[in-house]
Amino acid sequence: MTTSATPTKVNLEEVVSNRKRGGDIRITLSPRTVGCTSGFGGTLRLAHGEYVTEHLHPYSEEFLHVVSGELEITLDGEPVRIGPGDSLLVPIGVRHRLVNSGPEPAHVVFHLSPLAPRPELGHVDTEAPLVEGGANPDVGGAR
Numbered sequence: 001m002t003t004s005a006t007p008t009k010v011n012l013e014e015v016v017s018n019r020k021r022g023g024d025i026r027i028t029l030s031p032r033t034v035g036c037t038s039g040f041g042g043t044l045r046l047a048h049g050e051y052v053t054e055h056l057h058p059y060s061e062e063f064l065h066v067v068s069g070e071l072e073i074t075l076d077g078e079p080v081r082i083g084p085g086d087s088l089l090v091p092i093g094v095r096h097r098l099v100n101s102g103p104e105p106a107h108v109v110f111h112l113s114p115l116a117p118r119p120e121l122g123h124v125d126t127e128a129p130l131v132e133g134g135a136n137p138d139v140g141g142a143r
Contacts, residue, residue, distance in 0.1 A: 008033075008035070012026055012028060015033065016138075018135070019131055019134070020130065020135065020136065021053045021055065021125070021131075022050060022051050022052040022053055022130050023045060023098075024046075026044075027040055027041070027137045027139055029041050030140050031139060032138055032140035038114060038115065039060070039112050039113030039115055040113075040140070041110055043108065044098070044106075044110060045108075046098065046100035046106045047100065048102070048103055048104065048105065051098060051099040051100065053097060053127040053129055053130060054074070054097035054127035055124060055127070056093055057092060057122060057123060057124070058092065059114065059115070059116040059117070059121065060114060061090065062096070063088075063090075063112070063113075064082070064087065064088045064090065064108055064109075066086050066087075067108065067109060068105070068107045069084070069100060069102050069104050069105055070083045070100070070106065071083070071099065071108070072099045073090075073099075074095075074097045074099075075090065075096050077095070083102075095126050097127065119138075119139050122139070
């Protein structure tokens, strides 16, 4: 196997938490953190009742995997319940909102691919962010 990228390990505690849209979102693997070119990913933690505001990705599919906890994700207005061991694909352009619907904290691993042409084009809010004027997660520079 030939690759130009160097394998790079990133620990969750090494990256900054982002709470602009709710929860504790940490981008672990991205063009900024490891120089990858095909997508980015990380983790989401939600306390009981906590949520991530509705948004969509016009260029990327989002892959979600629930490690622990129970979530209700609304996809274009339709609710879907997911729990430990469940994985879910959010297609390009589908509005989605995640809520921790269970009694315990939820832990989700996610990946988005392909990358948007520029980071600021990759995410469209359809609901006001919880931290108005907060910074977006830093996934890296223009590709």
